[in-house]
Amino acid sequence: MSKLPVMEIFGPTIQGEGMVIGQKTMFVRTAGCDYSCAWCDSAFTWDGTGKDSITQMEPEQIWDELKRLGGNGFSFVTISGGNPALLKNLDGLIKILKQNDIKVCLETQGSKWQDWFFQIDELTISPKPPSSGMLTNFEILDTILDNLKARTMNQNVSLKVVVFNDEDYLYAKKVHKRYPDIPIFLQVGNEDSRTTDDQVLISRLLDKYQWLIDKAMLDDDLQNIKVLPQLHTYVWGNKRGV
Amino acid sequence: MSKLPVMEIFGPTIQGEGMVIGQKTMFVRTAGCDYSCAWCDSAFTWDGTGKDSITQMEPEQIWDELKRLGGNGFSFVTISGGNPALLKNLDGLIKILKQNDIKVCLETQGSKWQDWFFQIDELTISPKPPSSGMLTNFEILDTILDNLKARTMNQNVSLKVVVFNDEDYLYAKKVHKRYPDIPIFLQVGNEDSRTTDDQVLISRLLDKYQWLIDKAMLDDDLQNIKVLPQLHTYVWGNKRGV
Ligand code: SF4
Ligand code: SF4
Numbered sequence: 001m002s003k004l005p006v007m008e009i010f011g012p013t014i015q016g017e018g019m020v021i022g023q024k025t026m027f028v029r030t031a032g033c034d035y036s037c038a039w040c041d042s043a044f045t046w047d048g049t050g051k052d053s054i055t056q057m058e059p060e061q062i063w064d065e066l067k068r069l070g071g072n073g074f075s076f077v078t079i080s081g082g083n084p085a086l087l088k089n090l091d092g093l094i095k096i097l098k099q100n101d102i103k104v105c106l107e108t109q110g111s112k113w114q115d116w117f118f119q120i121d122e123l124t125i126s127p128k129p130p131s132s133g134m135l136t137n138f139e140i141l142d143t144i145l146d147n148l149k150a151r152t153m154n155q156n157v158s159l160k161v162v163v164f165n166d167e168d169y170l171y172a173k174k175v176h177k178r179y180p181d182i183p184i185f186l187q188v189g190n191e192d193s194r195t196t197d198d199q200v201l202i203s204r205l206l207d208k209y210q211w212l213i214d215k216a217m218l219d220d221d222l223q224n225i226k227v228l229p230q231l232h233t234y235v236w237g238n239k240r241g242v
Numbered sequence: 243m244s245k246l247p248v249m250e251i252f253g254p255t256i257q258g259e260g261m262v263i264g265q266k267t268m269f270v271r272t273a274g275c276d277y278s279c280a281w282c283d284s285a286f287t288w289d290g291t292g293k294d295s296i297t298q299m300e301p302e303q304i305w306d307e308l309k310r311l312g313g314n315g316f317s318f319v320t321i322s323g324g325n326p327a328l329l330k331n332l333d334g335l336i337k338i339l340k341q342n343d344i345k346v347c348l349e350t351q352g353s354k355w356q357d358w359f360f361q362i363d364e365l366t367i368s369p370k371p372p373s374s375g376m377l378t379n380f381e382i383l384d385t386i387l388d389n390l391k392a393r394t395m396n397q398n399v400s401l402k403v404v405v406f407n408d409e410d411y412l413y414a415k416k417v418h419k420r421y422p423d424i425p426i427f428l429q430v431g432n433e434d435s436r437t438t439d440d441q442v443l444i445s446r447l448l449d450k451y452q453w454l455i456d457k458a459m460l461d462d463d464l465q466n467i468k469v470l471p472q473l474h475t476y477v478w479g480n481k482r483g484v
Contacts, residue, residue, distance in 0.1 A: 012459045014469055021263060022427065022468035024458060075465040103466075153395060185264065202444065210477050216266060217254045223317040224345075226264035227256055234476070235452050 016232030129168035258474030
């Protein structure tokens, strides 16, 4: 018995951000985070407001639920949180997914290493910039990215930094400079993860996206980068579970 | 002397679509196309309206112009058209780019093979669906994708199909079924590549994007796909040269 705290399971939908943007995927969101970012868009996974939705599930149960929702229509599962890297026993779920030929995508802020990182097909490390209120432990981050040098050609690793302001932008540059060989994604921050006025939200997000593009395009320190929005907010606004 | 017909050179900007969406890149747009798609958004490259902008340029001149515009701020160049695969002598430009450690991205509809395809880092083959009014020669497409099986691990190849309607969608499925091992991108068609009302444009494009997502998510034949918009139209509307 090795249960996992599951917050929600949904899909199929598209991955709205990062290295596999646009990918058809199922989502498993785990509960719990060691951070408390000021602008966390999934604070319900750790701030107590969602605690009634947490279910302790065996990997087999999670797989059953994925099949019930997604049938035979998917080959990709994204594990998100919270911080799924808190869960040492996540390897049970990863194993079942692999046995069923499912590609696995996972995102974590890089505050903790797990040996099962090597089994993730598309691994995003997303250290949090100053606006989050969190402080990056670069020694741990160094260890994680150093360990990952032993990965196989089949595993993709990327960095992703959310940028809300100039200070965050400088932080993103610092991260890129420290790990120049890891593909890096700059992502526009969503300053208002609560509004339900989608029109206003999109127009603000697009302004912010253009601001970030303009900065990065003029910046010789950022030669090889990708700048992306969160596509799902364009399509579904701030709605959850899509 | 091996000059190339160049329509425009611009950047740095982001790649708005496909396999390297979000990538900081320079663009070189070549003139001429063997197709005449009904909804071509760069018809000025082949319909005569842009003929005064075509400059015959040596690869060295193109490189000089790229450096003049992009300085030391880029490491990625996208060659688009028209159909750049019409130009046998494009290898001269590719060679200079490679010598300068530039990654090269290129898109072609797949109507013609060139040996220099092997030198493209990120190659997109985008066969045109029925709404284009064009007819795909699947024998040629077979040959191209068969040849590309000899590519190295460093070269990425993808298929991209623009979808305007149900018939196009069925065509995309057919393409995916024929080449199941090649990553495929479905891209929302822009039905109005002339309007200057960006608000209306974005709202229409988002509706269409959601329509395409909804179809693909429910479709068991499309397990492993990516569904993407053209990000640049969200940010810049139908403006050219950005
Ligand atoms: S690390 Fe992620 S889940 Fe945790 S608080 Fe920050 S944004 Fe939220
Ligand atoms: S193949 Fe491309 S450039 Fe040529 S007509 Fe069609 S859309 Fe336009």
